[in-house]
Amino acid sequence: MSDDVSDQPGRDGTGGRGAPDGREAPRAREGPKPRGRRRAPFFGLLWEWTRSAAVAFVLFLVVRTFLVEAFKIPTSSMERTLLVGDFLLVNKAVYGAEIPATGIRLPAIREPERGEVVVFNPPHEPDKNYVKRVVGVPGDTVSMRDKALFVNGERQSEAYARYVDRNGDAVHPGMAWQERFLLSSLHASDHYRPSRDNWGPLVVPTGKFFVLGDNRDNSEDSRYWGFVDRAAIRGRPLFVYYSFEPRGDSAFPWLERVRWRRIGDPIR
Secondary structure, three states: OOOOOOOOOOOOOOOOOOOOOOOOOOOOOOOOOOOOOOOOHHHHHHHHHHHHHHHHHHHHHHHHHHOEEEEEOOOOOOOOOOOOOEEEEEEOOOOOOEEOOOOEEOOOOOOOOOOOEEEEOOOOOOOOOEEEEEEEOOOOEEEEEOOEEEEOOEEOOOOOOEOOOOOOOOOOHHHHHHHHHEOOOOOOOOOOOOOOOOEEEEEOOOOEEEEEOOEHHHOOOHHHHOOEEHHHEEEEEEEEEEEEOOOOOOOOHHHHOEOHHHOOOEOO
16 A cells, blocks of 8 residues: 555545535635724824814804904993993994904994994094993984983983082083084084083084993093994994902902802893
8 A cells, every 4th residue: 555645635534625524624814904004093183173173263253253252341431331340242243243354344234223332442542442322323413411411302311321420510621522513503612611511412423423431420432532433333232241340359359259140131
């Protein structure tokens, strides 16, 4: 008998080609197919975070430029209505927001109305933001007699107005501008002497507005520096979103002296 077993079935009876029961022998598993280079998890997370931050920043700029913006009250000229330390959210879309660096304004929803509180850039300090109340719109005749405001000849009922100086009137040389806008020529330049509590009647020109602070005896307003141009009105305050009492010896008044009751108050 030959010892050559190269062509003979194996000892397992499969002939080297199958299992004893006739089934095909399992093949060796193939290795993983080569794939493209996988991005490191750190860089993937960094990219997602950067993209989300960029989208949020763009949305913030859009909202701040065209819809609402935050302002802080630095002075007491609107006291009783607004307090020093109040932070306001201002609706910029209502009067038409301005596209930055273009001078172009978007269409306004409506025009400022008498009695509304507005944020604007005053003519003598165009880089600053003031907050006052509109008391005269284009075409109105406005005047004041012994602290009482008259519009178109009618005395106004102003529950929001505050008077702290009951001892006398005050004269300011800056009020001389009013002479050019007097209702009639009956007031000759040698006789017109406007003061804080007595002035006018003045005619509000087209495209201009006359504004006063609610704290009438302690407010720098249209009485002293003139009318506000329509294009300088930036928006209307909506409500107080934060408020604290800045006066006092507290090191952290914005944390320790919060006016909780004012938060959320609408501006009327």
